[in-house]
Amino acid sequence: MxxxxxxxxxxxxxxxxxxxxxxxxxxxxxxxxxxxxxxxxxxxxxxxxxxxxxxxxxxxxxxxxxxxxxxxxxxLGFPSIGAAVKIGFRADDRIRKAPPSGMLRAQSRKWLQAPVDVDFHSWAADRWGDRTAAQIANAISVVTYDADTGRLSAAFVWDLFQRVLGPAVPAVRWVxxxxxxxxxxxxxxxxxxxxxxxxxxxxxxxxxxxxxxxxxxxxxxxxxxxxxxxxGTSGFTALLDLGVTKDRRDRNLVFDLDAGGFHESYTMQDHTIAPTGESLFQLQMPVRDNESRDDAHRRLAAFADAVVPEWRSRTTFHRTATAKGRTGALxxxxxxxxxxxxxxxxxxxxxxxxxxxxxxxxxxxxxxxxxxxxxxxxxxxxxxxxxxxxxx
Missing domain, CATH: 3.50.50.60 (FAD/NAD(P)-binding domain)
Structure with a gap:
């Protein structure tokens, strides 16, 4: 050839x-x-x-x-055996260790087939109510970067939700x-x-x-x-990267069911990506319609206050950004x-x-x-x- x-x-x-x-x-x-x-x-x-x-x-x-x-x-990197992996879910403006009961019921229904031609919020609200439908949509905003994930196809959102947060063991891998x-x-x-x-x-x-x-x-x-x-249709989110000195109060992974934010520690499974004695976190917050970038970043900083206590005084690395059109097709x-x-x-x-x-x-x-x-x-x-x- x-x-x-x-x-x-x-x-x-x-x-x-x-x-x-x-x-x-x-x-x-x-x-x-x-x-x-x-x-x-x-x-x-x-x-x-x-x-x-x-x-x-x-x-x-x-x-x-x-x-x-x-x-x-x-x-591949994984959290070390015996390490304290603190996972949380923000609901009603407080951090809890497990999702609300309505979301847990939905998570277990992996056999359900959601329709393509109906928006997710309408389909989920008919089964579990408006509050649970909104929480599921916000939980999966980590994938969509969308502040209104509930408007997307029910089949699309449900498949993502079951893949990321369903009852099966997640297939996630970190290099x-x-x-x-x-x-x-x-x-x-x-x-x-x-x-x-x-x-x-x-x-x-x-x-x-x-x-x-x-x-x-x-x-x-x-x-x-x-x-x-x-x-095409894609997401829009505010990003915050934080390198901070380690603190036992920090959480490793938090899904924001109130507003679609997400928080994750990358040093939890890979200590090579930050200096010794430091943790590297990334947080995101979907930007709402007609919301300025500055306002989205203020909401993101408030989320950081809840999951990385006193982060401003501990910061060794700080980067803010926005990502638009970065999620693939929605x-x-x-x-x-x-x-x-x-x-x-x-x-x-x-x-x-x-x-x-x-x-x-x-x-x-x-x-x-x-x-x-x-x-x-x-x-x-x-x-x-x-x-x-x-x-x-």
Whole structure:
């Protein structure tokens, strides 16, 4: 195979597509607009390694098998045996050790099938009441970054809720060193396969002369492909990263059932991402309609007061940010992932990323869509590849 495959974008989707295509023997060129690879998988440099929002892997899908087979998620971190893992749920403005009884009843109903064409709040309120419906929606805002998760498709929200907070043991995995470790391993694998990587190369026109995989965010893809239909629904949240001196009063994990906030300690399972004697936390708070960023950050700081006592006097690392359009597609009533933007755009152009027609949540959509795009691009380039794109 002599026809090159071009990948535009060097984030999780772009690296996956480049590796998958190169593994068949296809020549691959990857263009990344920034000077470093990684996209939303990038992290701040040591000693405090923080990401743009919660970054974990779930080990219950084909995306994870693909990563694991190639060693990209080796070296997992877990809370140490015997460590005090303090999990909490904020309800009615107080922190409690367990979810309210109504939410517990809902969690146990894993066999229920929620409808696609009804909003989640209406469907859940009919079964457990308005208060429990709102609490479930707020609990899963950690995934959606949306202050009104209840407006989304009932099937979409219910599936996420059962996957993250259902009765089954969560399949969550943390890679020591964070996602940056995974990104670095993927970049090394791409180079070893002969992928030509051009960083600091922003493309304004679509390359010609072979299949092209556009693995950028949807806004960039819309401009590059001159396709105004490439729009999607995604979340908007305020973020707060805190490095603080350790304190036994701190909580490790808190779901805010009142307002959709979320708090997590990343040093609980990976002490390498902060200096000795420190804890690294990330908190988020969905931004409400017509709410300013400053007001959202004030609500987030008040949440931090409840879960990281006296954090202002203990802070060694502090970063605030907002993340908009960073959650992958959020499915509105009447839609599923199959209704999102098609991967095959025609004329040898393929779309990969977290807002296209592939299953999963957030980064999983990127990986699954990239594997599909790579297989199609290899097939379009010719039949001379040594083997097919591997899915696992």
């Amino acid at each position: 002599n026809t090159p495959i071009t990948v535009v974008g060097g984030g999780l989707a772009g690296l996956t597509a480049a590796i998958a295509a190169a593994e068949t023997g296809a020549p691959v060129v990857l263009y990344e607009a920034h000077r470093t690879l990684g996209g939303r998988g990038r992290a701040t440099p040591v000693p405090h390694v923080a990401h743009e929002g919660p970054h974990v892997f779930y080990a219950d899908g084909p995306h994870y098998r693909w990563l694991k087979k190639r060693g990209f998620v080796a070296g 020591r060193g964070g996602w940056q470790q995974t990104i670095d391993r993927m970049a090394a694998r791409a180079c070893a396969l002969g992928v030509a990587i051009e960083t600091g190369s922003r493309l304004d026109t679509l390359p010609t002369g072979g299949p092209v995989i556009v693995a950028t965010d949807l806004d960039s893809a819309r401009r590059l492909l001159a396709d105004d239909t490439l729009c 499915d509105l009533p009447g839609t599923t992932w199959r209704d999102r933007h098609a991967i095959d755009r025609g004329d040898g152009v393929y779309l990969a990323g977290d807002m296209v027609a592939a299953p999963g949540m957030r980064g999983e959509i990127s990986i699954n869509s990239a594997l599909t795009a790579a297989a199609a691009a290899v097939a379009a380039a010719g039949t001379g590849a040594r083997r097919r794109v591997g899915t696992v």
